[in-house]
Amino acid sequence: MKAVLKSITIGALLFGAACADESQTPTAESDPSPTVTAVFDCGVGETTFAFTTRTVPDGLAVWLPLEFERPYLALRQTPAASGSRYAGDGVVVWQNGEEAMLEVDGERFSGCRHDRQASIWEHAKLSGVDFRATGNEPGWVLEISERTRIDLSYDYGASRIQAVSSEPVSDQQAMRTTWAATANGQALKIEISAVACTDSMSGDRFDSTVTIYLGDRELKGCGRPLH
Numbered sequence: 001m002k003a004v005l006k007s008i009t010i011g012a013l014l015f016g017a018a019c020a021d022e023s024q025t026p027t028a029e030s031d032p033s034p035t036v037t038a039v040f041d042c043g044v045g046e047t048t049f050a051f052t053t054r055t056v057p058d059g060l061a062v063w064l065p066l067e068f069e070r071p072y073l074a075l076r077q078t079p080a081a082s083g084s085r086y087a088g089d090g091v092v093v094w095q096n097g098e099e100a101m102l103e104v105d106g107e108r109f110s111g112c113r114h115d116r117q118a119s120i121w122e123h124a125k126l127s128g129v130d131f132r133a134t135g136n137e138p139g140w141v142l143e144i145s146e147r148t149r150i151d152l153s154y155d156y157g158a159s160r161i162q163a164v165s166s167e168p169v170s171d172q173q174a175m176r177t178t179w180a181a182t183a184n185g186q187a188l189k190i191e192i193s194a195v196a197c198t199d200s201m202s203g204d205r206f207d208s209t210v211t212i213y214l215g216d217r218e219l220k221g222c223g224r225p226l227h
Contacts (some may be wrong), residue, residue: 037123040100042112050115051102052122053093060086062093068104117202125226131192133210135221136201142190142212142223150181150190152212154219161214163188186215197222 037054052063062073075086075093083096092103100112124132124143131144140154147168152161165181165188175194182188195209199222206222 035127037119037126038095038100039115039118039122040102040112041115041118042100042102042109050118051112053095053100054123054126060084060093062086062091064091064104070104121226130227131208131223131225133192133206133208133221133223134199135210135212135219136199138219140212140219140221142210142221144179144190148179150179150183150188152183152188152214154214161188165190183214187213189213192223 035055037052039050039052041048041050043049049065049067051065054061056074059077060075062075064070064073070089070091073089073091075088075091078085078087080094083094085092085094087093090105092101094101098114100114102109102112121132129143129145130147131142133142134140138154139156140152141157143151145151148165150161150163150165152163153159154161161183163181163183165179168177168179170177177192179190180188189212191211191213193209193211194207197206197209198204199206204222207224208222210221210223212219212221
């Protein structure tokens with residue numbers, strides 16, 4: 001159960017409607033935002049799992065693997081000599097820097113490590129993003145929400161476009177969906193195809209191939225649905 005991100009099939013995104021520099025995405029260590037999402041990898045040997053935390057007012061939301069029979073909890077912050085400690089319903093989460101300790105009904109899992117990349121994707125999912133994609137050289141990040149809301153950061157974060165597109169158009173035979181908009185006086189077109197894709201830098205595998213046409217520029221990368 002290494003992977004914590006839960007995705008739907010690309011078909012649901014395509015026909016139901018739907019690595020770059022991402023250092024500015026919230027993480028527990030670097031972002032002052034009141035909402036921080038973190039994914040932690042735990043376990044020893046072949047017994048590994050991941051859990052997700054997200055800061056909420058006066059506490060911490062926690063998503064645990066199904067075998068703990070507590071898929072979601074809201075924990076309250078409690079005193080700690082260092083780091084941040086949260087507890088409730090027989091569960092304790094203590095975070096300190098890049099590590100966390102999880103305790104469930106007295107069973108303790110120490111040395112859980114913060115997975116920064118997984119945290120970025122899970123933060124987007126919990127923030128309502130339906131589809132996310134990234135590309136390299138130059139680095140870019142695309143997020144699509146509510147079917148037509150486009151958020152594109154490109155040139156390694158130096159430029160950003162937020163736009164509302166027309167309704168996506170699906171070509172079932174080509175297994176492709178297209179979004180079109182005008183942004184900053186330029187034509188913006190996004191094509192998402194149900195073709196497996198491998199990130200050119202990280203080697204990570206994705207469900208979809210993404211091509212973005214912005215004016216006379218073409219950006220290529222990989223993405224996946226988040227809901």
